[in-house]
Amino acid sequence: MNFGDIHAAGAPILMAxxxxxxxxxxxxxxxxxxxxxxTFLAILFCIxxxxxxxxxxxxxxxxxxxxxxxxxxxxxxxxxxxxxAAITIVASSEILQSFHLxxxxxxxxxxxxxxGAMVLVQSLDLVNAFVGIEIMSVAFYVLAGYxxxxxxxxxxxxxxxxxxxxxxxxxxxxxxxxxGSVGLAMKANGLELPQxxxxxxxxTISKAIHQVPGFGTSPLFLLGAxxxxxxxxxxxxVAPFHMVAPDVYQGAPAPIAxxxxxxxxxxxxTILMRFFTILAGADTGAAIxxxxxxxxxxxxxxxxxGAANQKSIKRLFGYSxxxxxxxxxxxxxxxxxxxxxxxxxxxxxxxxxxxxxxxIGSFAVVAWLGKDGEDADAxxxxxxxxxxxxxxxxxxxxxxxxxxGIPLTVGFLTKLGVFMALLSAGGTWVAVVALIGSAxxxxxxxxxxxxxxxVDSTQQETSSTDGASKLVAVSAATLVIVMGxxxxxxxxxxFEASVTAPPVSGDEVK
Amino acid sequence: MxxxxxxxxxxxxxxxxLGIAGVTTRRNPILIFMSIELxxxxxxxxxxxxxxxxxDAGGQMLTIFVMAVxxxxxxxxxxxxxxxxxxxxxxxxxxxxxxxx
Numbered sequence: 280m281n282f283g284d285i286h287a288a289g290a291p292i293l294m295a296x297x298x299x300x301x302x303x304x305x306x307x308x309x310x311x312x313x314x315x316x317x318t319f320l321a322i323l324f325c326i327x328x329x330x331x332x333x334x335x336x337x338x339x340x341x342x343x344x345x346x347x348x349x350x351x352x353x354x355x356x357x358x359x360x361x362x363x364a365a366i367t368i369v370a371s372s373e374i375l376q377s378f379h380l381x382x383x384x385x386x387x388x389x390x391x392x393x394x395g396a397m398v399l400v401q402s403l404d405l406v407n408a409f410v411g412i413e414i415m416s417v418a419f420y421v422l423a424g425y426x427x428x429x430x431x432x433x434x435x436x437x438x439x440x441x442x443x444x445x446x447x448x449x450x451x452x453x454x455x456x457x458x459g460s461v462g463l464a465m466k467a468n469g470l471e472l473p474q475x476x477x478x479x480x481x482x483t484i485s486k487a488i489h490q491v492p493g494f495g496t497s498p499l500f501l502l503g504a505x506x507x508x509x510x511x512x513x514x515x516x517v518a519p520f521h522m523v524a525p526d527v528y529q530g531a532p533a534p535i536a537x538x539x540x541x542x543x544x545x546x547x548x549t550i551l552m553r554f555f556t557i558l559a560g561a562d563t564g565a566a567i568x569x570x571x572x573x574x575x576x577x578x579x580x581x582x583x584x585g586a587a588n589q590k591s592i593k594r595l596f597g598y599s600x601x602x603x604x605x606x607x608x609x610x611x612x613x614x615x616x617x618x619x620x621x622x623x624x625x626x627x628x629x630x631x632x633x634x635x636x637x638x639i640g641s642f643a644v645v646a647w648l649g650k651d652g653e654d655a656d657a658x659x660x661x662x663x664x665x666x667x668x669x670x671x672x673x674x675x676x677x678x679x680x681x682x683x684g685i686p687l688t689v690g691f692l693t694k695l696g697v698f699m700a701l702l703s704a705g706g707t708w709v710a711v712v713a714l715i716g717s718a719x720x721x722x723x724x725x726x727x728x729x730x731x732x733x734v735d736s737t738q739q740e741t742s743s744t745d746g747a748s749k750l751v752a753v754s755a756a757t758l759v760i761v762m763g764x765x766x767x768x769x770x771x772x773x774f775e776a777s778v779t780a781p782p783v784s785g786d787e788v789k
Numbered sequence: 790m791x792x793x794x795x796x797x798x799x800x801x802x803x804x805x806x807l808g809i810a811g812v813t814t815r816r817n818p819i820l821i822f823m824s825i826e827l828x829x830x831x832x833x834x835x836x837x838x839x840x841x842x843x844x845d846a847g848g849q850m851l852t853i854f855v856m857a858v859x860x861x862x863x864x865x866x867x868x869x870x871x872x873x874x875x876x877x878x879x880x881x882x883x884x885x886x887x888x889x890x
Contacts, residue, residue: 406851413858417865424869430876436869441821441882444862445812448828451855452805455832458848459798459839466843477847 287342287349288401289331290357291411294364294394297324298387305383318372321386325365328397332357341403345476348403352628356400356549359632363541364393366639370751371534374646374654378426378532385425389538392418396546405454405479405507408550412450412514415546416443419539423531435530442513442523450510454479456503461487464494485557495563504563505570508551515547516540517604518578525585525597533654534748536593537642540600541635548607548631552614552624560617571612572709578605579713583720591656595723596641599682602720603634609713610697612706619704626696633681633689633762640755641678644671647748658727663736670753672731677756681763683724684717689762797838804831816881818870822863829859 285292301321308316337351368386375382395414402408420443424436462478465471468491476483488495495501516524528536558567582602589595607630613623648655648664648671655661665672681690694717701710804827811824833852840848 406847406854409851410854410858413861417858417861420865420869424872427872428876433869433873433876437818437873440862440866440869441812441818441825444822444825444866445828447858447862448805448808448825448832451829451832452835454851455835455839455848458851459835459843462839462843462845472845478843478845479847479851 283340284342286331287335287340288347288398289335290328290361291394291397291401293324293328293331294361294390294397297321297328298390298394300324301390302383302387305387317383317386318368321368321390322365324390325361325368325393328393329358329361332361345480345482346404346407347398347401349401352549352552352624353401355628355632356545357397359635360393360396360400360542360545363538363545363635363639364389366751367534367538370537370639370643370646370748371532373747374532374534374649377649380426380532385422388418388422388425392422392538392542396542399546400549402550403481403553404477405457405481406477409451409454411546412511413447415542416447416514419443419543422535423527423539425535426532429530431530432532433530435527438523439527446510446513449506453503453506453508453510456499457484457507460494460497460499460503463499464491464497481553481557488557488561488563495558495561496566501563501566504558504567507554508567508570509574511547511551511554512574512604512608515544515551515604515607516600517574517608518581518601519574521578521581521601521604524601525594528597528600529591529594529656533593533642533646533649536596537639540596540638540642544600544604544607545631545635548611548627551611552627555611555614556620556624559615559620568612568615571608571615572706575605575608575612576709576712576716578602578608579716580719583716583723586720586723587726589723590658592645592658592661592727593642593654593656595658595727596638596645599720599723600638602716603630603682605716606694606697606713607631607634609701609706609709612709613697613700613704616704619700622696622703623700626693626700629696630693633693633759636755636758636762637678637681637690640752640759641675641682643748643752643755644675644678647671647752658730661727662730662734664730665732666735671749674752674756676728676731677759679724679728681759683721687760687763689759689766692763692766794838794842798835801831801835801838804828804834818882821882822866826859826863829855 301317304320305317332354335349335354337354339348339350341348367389371385372382375385392415395411395418398411399408399415402411420436420440423439424433426432458479461484464487470486470490472478473483473486528540531539578601582598582605585598586595586602589598607627610623610627610630613619614627645654645656677688681688684690684694698710808824808828808831811827812821815821815824833855836848836852840846
């Protein structure tokens with residue numbers, strides 16, 4: 280271990296240290312005095328973490344006995360995760376006040392969950408990935424049930440916890456089977472373990488897949504890989520493991536729901552992307568392809584039909600997150616083809632970033648319109664909103680259009696990118712089914728828009744005081760439009776540059 | 790004469806399946822959680838068996854991580870369940886039915 284290693288792992292270390300510092304500061308000082316200072320301290324650590332990631336640059340470097348690897352994609356995702364954490368802390372300061380919830384623990388939990396997510400995105404060894412996912416999940420269980428006095432939040436926490444722990448066990452069994460199958464195959468074929476790598480390292484797995492004939496189709500490995508992929512998909516809220524997601528998003532306070540929806544997706548899909556780069560071009564039979572196509576299409580259909588006719592807007596966003604998970608999985612599917620891989624990785628990265636912005640913004644609107652310490656959850660509360668609060672109605676309208684993939688919003692470009700990658704990978708019928716799913720989703724989103732603008736209501740003027748949520752919602756809506764209208768000028772080039780760093784392959788260890 | 794690797798793996802798979810059966814059929818969250826612990830220990834058994842057979846310390850190392858993480862999960866999980874018990878006087882998963890739609 281040396282300074283370079285610590286620097287490479289600096290972003291999650293800073294977040295974890297930040298979590299402890301924020302917690303202890305809160306403990307040591309009087310409650311009323313720490314409100315502003317604690318927020319300031321937490322934001323400071325988020326920014327330090329972003330700077331640390333940024334200084335790593337785009338080149339590939341490994342650290343801690345090849346346990347972690349950092350390249351452009353990881354840096355992008357870590358900066359995104361730190362930004363999500365900072366925005367959530369800012370956006371929820373007022374809502375926590377009105378719910379009478381403790382703030383010190385809340386900030387610490389957000390920082391610790393982000394630290395876990397960052398460990399997950401940079402891990403090259405499955406052991407690290409497991410530890411990262413658990414740091415993230417345990418903080419998530421507490422956050423989902425954070426509003427203790429409210430039955431819905433409690434229930435969300437308990438459901439999330441029981442399902443999450445169950446899925447963690449399946450993830451572990453998958454890792455154990457991969458560990459055993461890789462070890463046995465290398466031993467049987469007289470292959471040496473690459474110097475400085477362990478059997479659970481993705482590089483070692485890649486070597487086994489590409490150099491041991493028939494390994495990719497061996498039942499032990501396939502069972503392990505399917506368990507690993509399936510449980511990571513659960514963490515990202517993809518059908519049919521989605522049952523918990525709408526419940527959790529409805530039960531948790533709005534800013535927390537936004538945090539859970541985005542951080543889990545960013546982290547789980549980034550590590551899946553890395554796992555899929557070693558499966559690309561490998562002979563794994565049809566099993567993994569069939570599983571991935573099935574998960575993607577099921578999520579798109581279930582998510583979009585579930586979103587239609589919802590009475591709760593947070594639940595609608597929950598189902599929407601399931602559907603968007605499906606589109607991201609379609610991108611991952613395209614990354615399994617060797618030719619479409621680069622385009623698919625760019626598309627998926629862009630999709631994840633855009634989804635994060637849109638979702639954080641949508642939940643911020645829900646918090647913004649809340650009153651009397653309650654989120655504006657019922658869709659009937661949005662009836663005639665265009666007349667009462669035009670700004671909020673337009674902001675929410677932009678997010679809904681982006682989620683449904685209407686041109687001039689970023690949601691259109693991201694969907695387009697995924698579909699283009701999918702078509703070049705030869706998945707025409709898959710793309711057609713996914714488009715049908717999008718059409719169903721369009722109904723769900725447009726229904727809310729028509730409630731807002733074309734239905735009159737006798738409801739009273741909502742005068743909200745939540746300035747922080749308003750700020751977050753409006754800036755996110757601006758970003759959605761700017762990224763949608765000027766994609767090349769806004770953010771696309773930096774994504775293309777950041778993913779040109781070579782994916783970790785089996786070649787470099789020979 | 791040592792016990793072959795297959796025996797350990799089959800035993801571990803049987804224990805893991807029993808754990809899954811417990812999670813899906815039990816109503817009490819504490820019993821569900823015990824079944825999850827059974828699944829984790831099944832994984833530990835297979836990890837140690839693989840590690841021993843391969844002459845690699847990685848399996849045992851991961852086992853220690855699993856035990857530490859399981860302990861952390863228990864503490865958080867029991868906290869959540871106790872919070873529910875305070876408001877509902879009953880922790881069966883049947884009463885967790887407020888969220889639907």
